[in-house]
Amino acid sequence: MEKVSGSPAALRFIHPDNLGGTRVVTDASGNEVQTLYYQPFGEIRVNNQVGTYNEKRKFTGHFHDDETSLEYMEARYYTAGWGRFMAEDPVFVAIGSSAVTGAALSKLLADPQALNSYTYARNNPLRYTDPDGKFWEEIGDFISGAGGAVMNNFSGGLVQNTYESNSGAYGFGKTTGNVLSVVAGAIETAAGAVETILSAGIGGGGLAFCAVTGAGCAVLPGTSSISVAGIAGGTAMAVHGGNTVGNAVNNLTKGNSGGAKMLGENGPQIDSSKTVGQGKGWHVDIENAAPGERPGNVHYQEFGNKGVKYLYDHEKNLFKYQTGEYLSKSQNKQLLGNSGVMKAVNKGLKMLGE
Amino acid sequence: MKIEMNKLMVKRLQGKSIEEWIEKYPLARRLKTLLKSGLIEVDGKVFLSAFSKTRGHSAYEDQTGSEMFVNKFHIDNPGKKMSSGYYLQQGLLFAFSLKDLLIKQFPGTSFKIIVNTDEGEDSFPDVCNVGFHKVRPGEFWLKPDLEGYKINGLLVITT
Numbered sequence: 001m002e003k004v005s006g007s008p009a010a011l012r013f014i015h016p017d018n019l020g021g022t023r024v025v026t027d028a029s030g031n032e033v034q035t036l037y038y039q040p041f042g043e044i045r046v047n048n049q050v051g052t053y054n055e056k057r058k059f060t061g062h063f064h065d066d067e068t069s070l071e072y073m074e075a076r077y078y079t080a081g082w083g084r085f086m087a088e089d090p091v092f093v094a095i096g097s098s099a100v101t102g103a104a105l106s107k108l109l110a111d112p113q114a115l116n117s118y119t120y121a122r123n124n125p126l127r128y129t130d131p132d133g134k135f136w137e138e139i140g141d142f143i144s145g146a147g148g149a150v151m152n153n154f155s156g157g158l159v160q161n162t163y164e165s166n167s168g169a170y171g172f173g174k175t176t177g178n179v180l181s182v183v184a185g186a187i188e189t190a191a192g193a194v195e196t197i198l199s200a201g202i203g204g205g206g207l208a209f210c211a212v213t214g215a216g217c218a219v220l221p222g223t224s225s226i227s228v229a230g231i232a233g234g235t236a237m238a239v240h241g242g243n244t245v246g247n248a249v250n251n252l253t254k255g256n257s258g259g260a261k262m263l264g265e266n267g268p269q270i271d272s273s274k275t276v277g278q279g280k281g282w283h284v285d286i287e288n289a290a291p292g293e294r295p296g297n298v299h300y301q302e303f304g305n306k307g308v309k310y311l312y313d314h315e316k317n318l319f320k321y322q323t324g325e326y327l328s329k330s331q332n333k334q335l336l337g338n339s340g341v342m343k344a345v346n347k348g349l350k351m352l353g354e
Numbered sequence: 355m356k357i358e359m360n361k362l363m364v365k366r367l368q369g370k371s372i373e374e375w376i377e378k379y380p381l382a383r384r385l386k387t388l389l390k391s392g393l394i395e396v397d398g399k400v401f402l403s404a405f406s407k408t409r410g411h412s413a414y415e416d417q418t419g420s421e422m423f424v425n426k427f428h429i430d431n432p433g434k435k436m437s438s439g440y441y442l443q444q445g446l447l448f449a450f451s452l453k454d455l456l457i458k459q460f461p462g463t464s465f466k467i468i469v470n471t472d473e474g475e476d477s478f479p480d481v482c483n484v485g486f487h488k489v490r491p492g493e494f495w496l497k498p499d500l501e502g503y504k505i506n507g508l509l510v511i512t513t
Contacts, residue, residue, distance in 0.1 A: 271470045271496060271506045272426060272483045283428070289495050294419060301428075309423065322423055 012053065019129050020061040025053065040125050042071060042080030060129050075133030083125075084118045091135045092117035108135075149177025153185070153247040154240075178248045185244030192237025199230025263314065264288035264296020267353035276351065277344025284344035288352055298348035300341060310335070312345050314354060355453070356512040360500035362473050363507035366442060376447040379440065385429070385448050393459050400460065400488055401425055418493040426468075426485030438480065445469045445482035446509070452486060453511050464489035464513055468496065471507035 012033060015024040021042075025034040033053045037046035042059035058064040059080060063072040070077040070086065077086040095108065108114045113122045121128035270288040277284045281303055288296030298312045300319060310319040310327060319335050320326045327335070335341055357372070367375065381389075391404035399417050401424050429441045429448065449467045456465045467486040487495055489512065500508045 268504060269497065269502045271468065271503055271508060272485070273472050273474055273505060285428075289422075290497050294416075294495075322420070 010053070012055075014055065014057065016061060019059075019125075020131075021059045022055050022057050022061065025055050039080070041083035041120060042078070042125065044080075060131075073130060073133035078120060078130075078133070083120055083123075085120060085133070088117040089133070089135060146173035146177035146180065149174045149248075150181050150184070153178065153181035153244050181248035182245050185241045185246075185248060188241030188244065189238045190241075192234045192239070192241055195234030195237060196231050197234075199227040199234055262292060262295045263354065264352040265292045267291055267296055267351060270296075270351075273351075276348040277340065279338075279340045282341065284341060284348055286348040286351055296352045298345050298352070300335060300345075312348075314349055358500060358508075358510045358512075360503060360506075360508045362503075363469075363471065363509045366439075366471055366473075366507045368439075372446060372450075375439075375443050376450055378443050379447075381447050381451060382444055385444060388427075389448070389451055389455060393455065395460075398488075400456075400465070400486075416493050418487045418490060418495050421487040422485050422495050425487065426483060429482045429484060430480065436480065441480050441482040442469075442471055445471075445484050449484055449509070449511060452484075453513055456486070457513055466495070467511040467513070469509040469511075470503075472505065473507055474505040 011028040013026045014022050015026065017023040017038075021038060022034075022036050024032055024036075027033050031050070033050050034055055035046065035048040036044060036055075036058060038059050039045050044058065044064075054066075056063050059071055060073075062074075062078075064070075065072060065077075068077075069081065070079050073085075075090050076088075078084075079086060092108065092114075095105065111122070113119065113124075121130050264286075267288050269291055270286060272285060272287050272289075276286055276298070282300060283303070284298065284300050286296065286298050298314070300310045300312065302308050310321065312318075313320055313326075316326075317336065318326050318332050326332065359367075388402060388404050391402065394401050394403045394406050396406065397417075399421050401421065405424050405427065429445045431441075446469060449469045453465075453467055456463075456467075465486055465488055468484070470483045472481050472483075485495075496503070496508070496510065500510070
């Protein structure tokens with residue numbers, strides 16, 4: 001939902017579709033003032049206006065120029081009637097320069113659909129969009145991110161999405177998936193609790209058996225009195241729902257929108273090991289006592305009865321105290337600059353499955 | 355008191371009893387010093403005093419994790435050739451001495467003392483690690499199935 005400005009006193013809200021385009025516009029009271037539907041390539045199919053208000057942002061959220069009927073997509077204008085851009089993709093034009101190399105160049109040249117620099121969203125406007133007129137973005141990234149997070153949360157980490165992307169859509173999808181998991185988990189918990197109560201006979205009625213159906217047991221209020229299967233199914237549902245909520249909240253609070261990735265999660269169980277390396281007066285150890293339940297760690301330790309221990313933060317590439325405070329810049333520089341230490345650290349991370 | 359071991363530790367003990375192991379050599383001077391430094395309780399967590407000063411007390415992930423991070427240490431002496439099994443012998447002797455100290459200082463409180471050896475492929479085979487933590491409901495350091503630890507010989511004393 002987005003606040004938009006019309007006349008100075010007007011407050012209106014845009015309700016977008018799955019591509020980010022304007023679908024419904026409402027006023028401050030929640031009344032619909034405009035409804036829009038599009039053809040796949042963006043031509044306006046329906047434009048119902050209540051009153052005179054006409055939202056300028058239309059297909060995929062881009063500004064629609066009423067005079068030319070073109071969509072302003074920042075780097076280029078797009079004509080929905082033809083399903084083509086009015087100019088070449090600047091990314092395509094830059095082929096041969098240092099701006100387009102490596103994976104980006106391979107992606108362009110390996111895909112026949114990308115060789116026409118005037119096409120819109122790889123000629124697949126249901127799956128891709130073009131947020132800025134420079135190459136397309138996969139809508140599937142959002143779905144994959146959201147679906148992966150939900151799968152991960154519901155299975156307690158047993159089912160994980162193997163597809164990863166750095167796109168904003170993917171990250172947003174993951175966050176959305178975690179939020180959805182919280183809601184769905186809470187509903188499951190509540191449904192499980194109700195089922196348990198009904199199956200325990202509190203709902204009244206005669207003795208009946210309920211059908212066990214996958215996730216639990218279907219119980220009709222008033223028809224069943226005591227059902228062991230129902231109680232067990234309901235309890236299992238409630239517990240599973242609680243676990244799902246816990247997983248999702250854990251991911252959200254850790255800022256780990258991409259599912260419960262914990263250091264050492266996929267590594268072996270190791271109480272403590274000094275196998276990763278040692279040097280004069282120091283050694284680097286790893287611990288992974290309970291993979292997936294307690295984060296594993298790689299730490300630097302000095303010899304001696306009072307030998308210090310520093311944890312290695314692999315995300316920030318810094319060493320820190322157990323208290324969570326990072327070592328001083330000079331201390332970190334000294335450790336990070338020690339090739340023996342870092343070789344051992346990297347070996348440790350590899351052993352932990354990173 | 356309960357003593358548990360995994361198969362790797364049983365193999366390491368070579369059929370000798372724990373008594374036979376711990377009687378072989380006296381406790382090394384530095385380990386004696388460590389024990390003499392005593393135990394300290396901070397916010398419900400028990401630490402070896404000598405380490406608590408240099409490693410801080412704040413929570414790691416939970417109280418048990420915090421205790422293990424501070425209290426776990428290696429017994430070895432790089433550069434000095436010792437007879438095979440010496441460090442394990444010292445680890446076992448230290449663990450049982452520590453057990454006595456914990457019972458004396460915290461009667462009625464249950465602790466787990468963990469002795470491990472490194473059995474990884476390119477490991478340092480003579481190294482022995484010792485650590486301990488209080489037993490708390492809902493928290494644990496090692497998983498119950500000690501056989502799940504494929505590169506550690508493990509002996510756990512529960513007071």
